[in-house]
Amino acid sequence: MSRQFVALELEFPSDVGQVERVVRLATDLCRELKFPHRVSDLELPVALSEAVSNAILRGNKEDPLKTVRVRGIVSDSALIFEVYDQGEGFDLHECIADPTSPDRITLEGGRGLYLMDQFLDKIEQEITDTGHVVRLILNR
Amino acid sequence: MSRQFVALELEFPSDVGQVERVVRLATDLCRELKFPHRVSDLELPVALSEAVSNAILRGNKEDPLKTVRVRGIVSDSALIFEVYDQGEGFDLHECIADPTSPDRITLEGGRGLYLMDQFLDKIEQEITDTGHVVRLILNR
Amino acid sequence: MPFSIKKQEDITLIDVEGQLIVGNRQELKQRVLDELEGGARKFLINFTQTGYIDSSGLGVLVSLSKKIREHGGELRLSDLNDDLKTLFELTKLDTLFLISENREKAIESF
């Protein structure tokens, strides 16, 4: 068998108004590639919108001079989306706190990383010369 | 204004059965990005399917060990699709012959490059270490 | 407009037209708070047209529910598709909200 893959790459300004369009491009591709409904309509859109929102709001702090880049790669074995921001990065696993605990369930924030963690098979992070990247991995 | 673009990259085996799927992924993206109907439904699908068919049939000679790679980039100013094959390349402008002339109009072949040339604003070619690439350019 | 608001007797019916996410949740929040300010107390948010909600959308629902309760009001949700139900279960928000199968049942139960 020869190698086979599809990749999607996007770059856009640090504006939360961009999130829906970016997520739609990614989920349309997943539907086109016949991923299960649960992946294309729930797991990917929620996990990706959390990562992109965080990149815009936390990583780039909505700085209009900074951009977010998303790179999605679909191979026979996995679906991988990388989200690059131009911030300093953070320790994702340290920042996940269980939002279902009685003292946190009534808080407005703090569910993003938790949902990513619930929906994804693996999350990786890297600090690069130009910023921070989070890698969302769903096995096929 | 910050930089903004969308890119799509695909790699697939040298099998003409792949052409329709590849073209559909590209045209769906163009529709999603609100390109004019004429681009997403005629100019891009025809030009890209010609280039991909030629890459499979002419460039890679349907060798199952060779793959074709397509990279599409959509920016504010243009739509660019690169089609990579692992062949020796050829001189595109030398190979275009007017298929509407009385002696050619009844031939089965020879309309592919002509249609690409009619529909695209610019066509570029390069010979690389690993093969040949044709670049299809449509201004926005 | 991603939200439509209408009244049925003393109930304020809000239809979310599309996803409830970081790009539009502030608008939902503001419009519901305006109604609360104007005296409305019974709120029903309907999700028939919603595919998914992100964490910021869930957060806005949590904070609206709190605000409405502080004013002696009540917030109900209806018509969650299976994906939305999964989201509410994973976050245990199904224990915090009054959720009805559909709009009719929600209206009856106020």
Added chain:
Amino acid sequence: MPFSIKKQEDITLIDVEGQLIVGNRQELKQRVLDELEGGARKFLINFTQTGYIDSSGLGVLVSLSKKIREHGGELRLSDLNDDLKTLFELTKLDTLFLISENREKAIESF
């Protein structure tokens, strides 16, 4: 199956179900040649469901038209959308084929 074939009196009606392209044009060619072999002479290919045709699809139409004429038969095309019309005009194949607005008009004109 990307093609459906049926008979109306002595006319063989072929519906192309989707695009006519390098991946399926050989199937169209073979099926029409089989009918020609079997004695059919009047052919109508209908493109109601077709968005675009690539050069190899156009090439197959050209070679079928030639083969059918050699056997004393006739090939007509119908229901080309505007994009397909543009393709036939650019390649001047609109001068080579008998093209009708729709199936009914095509059938009448045999």
